[in-house]
Each structure stands twice: as C-alpha cells, then as structure tokens.
Amino acid sequence: MCLVFVCDEDERIVGQQQAPGCCPYCDGLIKAMDVESQWRLCFLPLCYKTKRKYYCSLCSRRLTLRY
Secondary structure (H helix, E strand, C coil): CCCCEEEEEEEEEEEEEEEECCCCCCCHHHHHHHEEEEEECEEEEEEEEEEEEEEEEECCEEEECCC
16 A cells, blocks of 8 residues: 655745845845745645745845844
C-alpha cells in the first residue's frame, strides 16, 4: 500500500502600492504587495491567506519590518 500526498501552494498578487520610506541597501522606492496564497492537498483548497510583502523597486530585495 502506498500513500502519496500532493501538496501545492499557489500565490498571486492581488494589489500593489508604493510604501513610505526608502530601501536601506540602495535608497530605492519600496513597493507593498498584497499576496494571496492558497494551499491545496490533492487539488482541494485547504487554506487561503492574504499577506503584505515589501520589496525594493530598484534592487528587488524582499524587506522585513522590525518593531
């Protein structure tokens, strides 16, 4: 007997806007992207999540917030 689990994550960009501030590495503009991710198990959707990710528009680095 063999069990095979097929998991997949699908991400798509819902919206983009310019965020305040500048990149600490190259002083480029920062873009805020709303990304919707969907986890699937054998083509059945399990979970939907919407996250906001920050990227530099000049050097394309992903930036994180520190409180």
